[in-house]
Amino acid sequence: MLKKITLAVAGLTMATTAVFAESPHDGAIAARKAHMVLYGHNIGILGGMAQGKIDYNADAASAAAANLAALTKMSQGSYWPQGSDAGSVKGTRALGALWQNFPDVIAKSGDMVAAAAAMETAAGGGLDSLRGGMRALGGACSACHKAYRQPE
């Protein structure tokens, strides 16, 4: 009897561990976070120049903006599987609402593509031109974070 209980408890523990420590979505969550890191790195170069923390360099600015534009065009379908929201698994702040409002998510991601494309044109054209593109970029990032990311 005791053995049975021990086995049951062990089984249950393993099952719980499987749910909370490792989900089948860990890879996808890591991938989308990596994608955000790449956004942040390239926007950081552009923003650093806009703020005067980094000297403006047209080539470096254009390169960062081109990376950003390329990133926005990558398919992210496999990064956001159903059931990989903050209510279902650990290690993510993505809200379940993201999966319930798909047309809106697509529209917002379209705004991001447009803002990044505008920046790709603007970044090499001088500091003021670069600065002019930052607000639209911030707005596009923020729009999605506002609707679909849990506060820290």
Added chain:
Amino acid sequence: MKRLLAILALLGAVGAGVFWVVTAPETTDATALAGIVADVEQGAAVFVAGGCASCHAAANAKDAARLELTGGRAFPSDFGTFYAPNISPHPSAGIGGWSALDLVNAMRHGTSPDGAHYFPAFPYTTYQNATLGDIVSLHAYMQTLPAMDTASKPHDVGFPFNIRRSLGGWKLLFLRPGWVMQDAATPQLQRGRYLVEALGHCGECHTPRNLLGAVQTDRWMAGAPNPSGSGEIPNITPTKLDWSGPDLLYYFTTGFRPDFDTAGGHMSDVVENLAQMPEGDLNAIVAYIQALAAAN
């Protein structure tokens, strides 16, 4: 024994009478508005600085739709869920029938035109410090916005918090006009203080509340649990916030934090308002934040 009961009954009656008197909603006298001229442009600036659209526009409204003040957004709390009402100038669904004095009473006293207490989910605890000129101008500006016929949704607040009269007691305890930041030596700091403590109501989310839901001014801006779900509203005093002045200004205008992550949640609405404000006002808010007392 009979005598004791009679005394108790008398005390009870006196207590109820006192309760009725001290919990009566306050109002401003109409004569206080004599000579105040509304300035619609100034009203538009007050509207942005006061963040009215952040709560009263429909959730996720963008650009021009942020001026359609249909209300409807839900604000969960420990006391129940509050729904922002329609404050568009629609004569019946909104507040189109309000006089400037009605708006003064709502914002400075938390008192409705028919003499009821508002729940402090409506931050009159902050707006009570707004000047009469700003409120009268705001009233004139709001009359120019689109009239929306969306019906306001009743609050979902359970007993005993749904007894509006008891809010009179709450106000007696917690509704105190005046500034939290006592020393504001420069005109810039005074402007920042006005923008934060009379209009912007930053402290309503960034300051922890006591058991009765009142802001703990001795822990001003020390951060608090997020009432709308999990997570924390951050401490923005020098204890925790190490952003430079230019970092703050950049955040206010673009939404980018120093690490180039962005604002999220309700703060995104705040940034949308801040981005519309004049740079002088934003610098005043930055100065105010940098002058905050360290708090935990």
